[in-house]
Amino acid sequence: MARPTPTSCPCGLPAAYEDCCGRFHAGTAAAPTAEALMRSRYAAFVREDAAYLLRTWHPDTRPPGVAFDPGLTWVGLEVLGAEDGSAFHRRGTVTYRARYRDGGRSGSLHERSRFERVDGAWVYVDGDFID
Numbered sequence: 218m219a220r221p222t223p224t225s226c227p228c229g230l231p232a233a234y235e236d237c238c239g240r241f242h243a244g245t246a247a248a249p250t251a252e253a254l255m256r257s258r259y260a261a262f263v264r265e266d267a268a269y270l271l272r273t274w275h276p277d278t279r280p281p282g283v284a285f286d287p288g289l290t291w292v293g294l295e296v297l298g299a300e301d302g303s304a305f306h307r308r309g310t311v312t313y314r315a316r317y318r319d320g321g322r323s324g325s326l327h328e329r330s331r332f333e334r335v336d337g338a339w340v341y342v343d344g345d346f347i348d
């Protein structure tokens with residue numbers, strides 16, 4: 218049986234989904250950096266993977282659930298900068314712009330997000346909107 222053609226990862230890296238954020242979503246690998254976690258969370262929004270979003274949310278700021286807006290389509294992610302958040306840090310921040318289409322309208326979300334390690338794994342804490 219032929220393998221289906223791998224689709225490119227929604228996070229914007231030039232890699233197949235299965236070799237990129239798909240490993241984190243499936244739980245077979247953990248995001249090694251805050252930026253990798255941020256990208257995988259964006260990809261989870263694209264794929265509407267609420268379980269992954271919740272398990273990568275800091276327990277202190279995690280909402281009871283994640284609702285996806287059915288009219289909204291995420292169309293691209295641009296990571297603008299990252300501070301700390303490497304294998305040697307406990308905290309990190311990532312600044313990004315995520316573009317979306319909402320009905321006929323285009324928009325973008327520009328945010329500086331904070332990440333921390335909990336039991337060794339990177340999780341999202343919170344973020345500030347920029348603009």
Ligand SMILES: [Zn+2]
Pocket residue numbers: 226227228229230234237238239256257260
């Ligand atoms: Zn990816």
